[in-house]
Amino acid sequence: MFNALTISQIFVLDQDQALDFYVGKLGLEVHTDADLGFMRWLTVNVPGQPDREILLERPGAPRMDEATAAQVRELLTKGAMAGTLFFTTDDCQKTYETLLAKGVEFTDEPTKRDYGIDCGLRDPFGNAIRFSQPLS
Amino acid sequence: MWCDLDVGRAVEDTNRRMLRARDTMDRHYAEPLDVAALARVAHVSEAHFIRTFRATFGETPHRYLQRRRVERAMFLLRSCDRSVTDICLEVGFTSLGTFSRTFRDIVGESPSAYRSRGPLAAVPTCFAMSWMRPSSFG
Numbered sequence: 426m427f428n429a430l431t432i433s434q435i436f437v438l439d440q441d442q443a444l445d446f447y448v449g450k451l452g453l454e455v456h457t458d459a460d461l462g463f464m465r466w467l468t469v470n471v472p473g474q475p476d477r478e479i480l481l482e483r484p485g486a487p488r489m490d491e492a493t494a495a496q497v498r499e500l501l502t503k504g505a506m507a508g509t510l511f512f513t514t515d516d517c518q519k520t521y522e523t524l525l526a527k528g529v530e531f532t533d534e535p536t537k538r539d540y541g542i543d544c545g546l547r548d549p550f551g552n553a554i555r556f557s558q559p560l561s
Numbered sequence: 562m563w564c565d566l567d568v569g570r571a572v573e574d575t576n577r578r579m580l581r582a583r584d585t586m587d588r589h590y591a592e593p594l595d596v597a598a599l600a601r602v603a604h605v606s607e608a609h610f611i612r613t614f615r616a617t618f619g620e621t622p623h624r625y626l627q628r629r630r631v632e633r634a635m636f637l638l639r640s641c642d643r644s645v646t647d648i649c650l651e652v653g654f655t656s657l658g659t660f661s662r663t664f665r666d667i668v669g670e671s672p673s674a675y676r677s678r679g680p681l682a683a684v685p686t687c688f689a690m691s692w693m694r695p696s697s698f699g
Contacts, residue, residue, distance in 0.1 A: 502572075503577075532587055545687055550577075553687070
């Protein structure tokens with residue numbers, strides 16, 4: 426059966442802005458940025474983990490008609506169809522402070538849970554992102 | 562066509578600002594939150610904020626906040642053994658009477674009856690916050 430999960434997809438409204446955020450602020454690295462002609466194939470990954478890519482896809486024609494794409498953008502911006510990405514970190518508090526200083530919008534401050542210290546943020550488009558410092 | 566696109570962009574911008582205000586409620590639910598402060602987060606007037614928030618998310622900011630606080634109370638009641646009064650204060654209510662009444666209105670039973678259902682399965686808190694939020698009043 427399956428061997429690995431390799432690529433996950435989320436929608437973004439603007440791929441350049443997504444790069445500023447995911448690479449410039451969150452510190453991910455570009456895995457592939459290719460103009461396929463019909464689309465810009467843009468994936469990022471956690472540094473040192475190139476086998477797990479996140480595809481940052483723009484909703485739009487010709488994959489979707491304009492009206493559908495507009496619905497997707499609407500749902501995305503109200504947080505209703507936003508994907509959720511889960512990352513791990515060695516130091517949740519420090520990562521939180523670093524990202525806060527960069528102007529990242531948080532939905533949850535670092536909080537101790539049964540499974541570790543965990544907090545949540547939003548990307549500029551409405552996607553939810555969480556990162557946890559697992560219990561050691 | 563350009564006109565439709567402009568309308569779409571305006572909706573997206575409004576949605577994002579309303580979501581920012583809703584995220585503020587999710588983050589600071591335990592603090593006294595007033596509409597004026599939330600409207601400032603969304604960069605709109607108070608009346609416009611209430612109307613637009615409701616159009617975007619289907620309920621008023623006040624009701625959203627009440628449901629968030631009750632959801633957190635539901636979570637705490639079933640995941641720790643602190644007193645109902647402690648939990649009431651911790652989630653942002655200032656009076657036990659208001660808390661109990663609001664809880665019963667929303668959940669359909671008292672906080673202690675709800676607690677007696679026993680501990681919750683361990684799930685990531687962000688999903689508990691999204692899915693355990695009671696869906697309606699009464």
